[in-house]
Amino acid sequence: MYIAGGGIYNLLDxxxxxxxxxxxxxxxxHPYAGEQTLNESIVAMFLNGCMFGGLLIAYKSGxxxxxxxxxxxxxxxxxxxxxxxxxxxxxxxNLKRTVGR
Numbered sequence: 001m002y003i004a005g006g007g008i009y010n011l012l013d014x015x016x017x018x019x020x021x022x023x024x025x026x027x028x029x030h031p032y033a034g035e036q037t038l039n040e041s042i043v044a045m046f047l048n049g050c051m052f053g054g055l056l057i058a059y060k061s062g063x064x065x066x067x068x069x070x071x072x073x074x075x076x077x078x079x080x081x082x083x084x085x086x087x088x089x090x091x092x093x094n095l096k097r098t099v100g101r
Contacts, residue, residue, distance in 0.1 A: 001045050001048040001049050001052060002045060004044070004048050004075075005042070005044040005045030005046075005048055006040070006041040006044060006045075007041065009036065009041070010038060010041050013089070014039055015030075015038055015041075016035060016037060017033070017037055017038040017039050018037060018092065019031075019037060019087070021099075023091075024100050025090055027099055028040070029092075029095055029096055029099045030096075030099075031066060031099050033096065033097075040092070040096075043088070043092060044089070044092065047084075047085045047086065047088040047089045047092070048089075049085075050081045050082070050084050050085035050088070051081070051082050051085030051086065051089075052085075053081055054077075054078045054079065054081025054082035054083075054084075055078065055082060056064060056078070057074050057077055057078035057081065058074070058078030058079060058082070059078075060074060060078075061073075061074035061075040064076075067087055072081070075097075
């Protein structure tokens with residue numbers, strides 16, 4: 001999650017958390033596709049963690065043999081976390097494409 005979220009980039013490039021935008025505003029999302037801010041990295045790491053955690057919980061729900069109610073609950077929570085991570089990542093990519101234009 002650390003690497004997928006841009007952790008190595010953060011260590012090597014030391015990006016700012018916000019950047020100046022058009023009209024004297026400040027942006028938390030870097031307008032260039034090849035750059036990212038520290039805030040973007042943190043959000044990406046959180047969303048990747050949600051997806052990984054959701055997959056792990058959904059996997060563990062299949063291992064739950066004694067209590068089917070608990071297994072169903074774990075599966076629903078896991079799938080919700082995966083969907084939250086995917087939707088958030090999609091939104092972050094779309095926000096990156098449209099910011100500063």
